[in-house]
Amino acid sequence: MSLENIGRAAEFLLVEDNPGDVRLTCEALTESKVKNNLSIVGDGMEAMAFLHREGKYADAPRPDVILLDLNLPKKNGLEVLAEIKADSSLKRIPVVIITSSEAEQDVLRTYDLHVNCYVNKPVDLEQFIKVVQSIETFWLTIVKLPSEIVD
């Protein structure tokens, strides 16, 4: 039913340019019950290089879930999302947008690009931790992921 059954740690890719948010996400995930590895990239170009295992990312793991910020340098979250969903080798990886933007347009546009879910960063720390942990619990222990299916 879940990654635990396969017997390896879950792989998260966090695309986030704000070190504070990176740290907060790390903090939230260290309190987690599920074994997980968190890879971090700071902009959209890096994210695509990571996913395509280019350059220094030649040995990068294939993420089980991508946590994607919208407001990113070089290549923004929408562009990254569009590229992932247009790439037949990447499009099955669930993408969770986690952003402080509450703009209705952003919500609609990301779903148009087949995002798997859209989450606002809560302002309150407790809430933030709860949300990150909920994301983790949901995607790692409830959902059946495409990466569980071994060809």
Place this chain on the structure above:
Amino acid sequence: MIINDREIAERLAFLQLSPRDIDLLKALHDTLQGRHATFIDDFYVQLQNFDATRNLLTDPVLVERLKNKQEAYFDRLTAGCYDLDYVKDRVNIGATHHRIGLKPQWYVGAYHYYLAWLLPEIQKQLANDQTACIDTIQAVVKVILFDIELAVDAYFQADHEMLRLMAQVFQSNIEGVIITDMRRQILHVNNKVTAIAGYRNEDLIGQPVTLMLPAQEREAFIGHWQEIKLGEPWQGECLLQHSRGSLFPAWVNISAVKDEADNVTHFIVEFSDISAYQAAQEALSKRTEELARSNRELEQFAYVASHDLQEPLRMVASFTQLLSRRYKGKLDADADEFIHYAVDGATRMQTLINDLLAYSRIGSRTKPFESVNLDSVLKRALANLRVAIEESQAKIGYDELPHTHGDMTQLTQLFQNLIGNAVKFRGELPPEIDIKVSDADKYWRVEVRDNGIGIAPEFFDRIFVIFQRLHNKEDYPGTGIGLSICKKIIERHGGQIEVKSERGQGAAFIFTLLKPLPEETD
């Protein structure tokens, strides 16, 4: 008209009214004493034959009065005294007849009847003295001619007065007025034409009125004239040419003057210089536009500022909270206190920024207005406040609310804030809140009244200003945003909000909302 003694003497001399004539008239007068009544009765029978006089003589009291007057009138004709007083009397009677619309021929007709009655009388009395008979008749005709002349004078004078008045109106008109003939040749202009457009009378009289039109306006003007000739007045803006050659914007009104047979005889062109008006209009619309732009910018600024401030603030708040979570009790007491204030400050600032964001959204994130049922708005607001209402045991009474034209979400917020305040600022007793609606012309007037702690009148203006609070945070928490949001929502909906209250006497918030547009009424 001034008729003086000399003028009277001249007129009587022209008629060759002699002392003998006066004697003969006086002698006749003596014989007619008390006999005019028979003539007058007869005369009134005759008057019944004409529509114009019959319609004037329907009231018996009036008829009696007129008969007495006319008896005196004919009596005086032969009394032999034709002085200034006599003349004034005759002129006044003529003026009265003119005023009530009796034309001069009625005078002449009346004298005809009088002569028809009088001549046989004279003939009878002077049957033995043919010379005296003829001379008396001649004397009577002389004074009748004198009388008629005075009556006609009265008519002329009244018409002249009217003309003088009209000429004054023509000259003192605040617009330039030009009268042209059928071929649009200028006949008359008033003084304002010179004042506004610079032309002197002699530049214009006899010239075509198109003289004042610049070439680019002429074609359109000839087009309008086709309509005007058919009797349709034309009004509009066009450019006119000043005598110096410069152009000015004018408001022009052209109409045709018709005679009794409905044929056009003249045209009247009226115009005023509207350059000052246009400049003022332009300045006004420019200012309005600038205001709207700066308002939009301010709203945008508030939105962007509050939105962008949230990011760094989230960091401050999150990490101070993390600090508190992980190190509380592990450092010394000072550190705990510092962390407490840092967390508290950051939390309060978050609330403020959220409120500011909510406030700026009222203007910047707008939905188009639609028909809104205030009844469902109120029910929604009450549902959102359910916990607070139950906890405070508030009793809420309300009328059935009508429809308005607006934004459902914002109106729900409005009711929620007002009812929420009524619950929050309650007194010792459980809150009692009453919501009433009355009809106020184009608006609904909604009143939300409570029995809470009330507001002293000196604070009425302050309570609607953003972040203004009347109480400390320990007694009543909050940032002071609620009523400023209410005010902004109401103003965006074209209404007004006010408060009526006394300290300790409860408060009533009264606001107006537009009734729905006609096409929206069910």
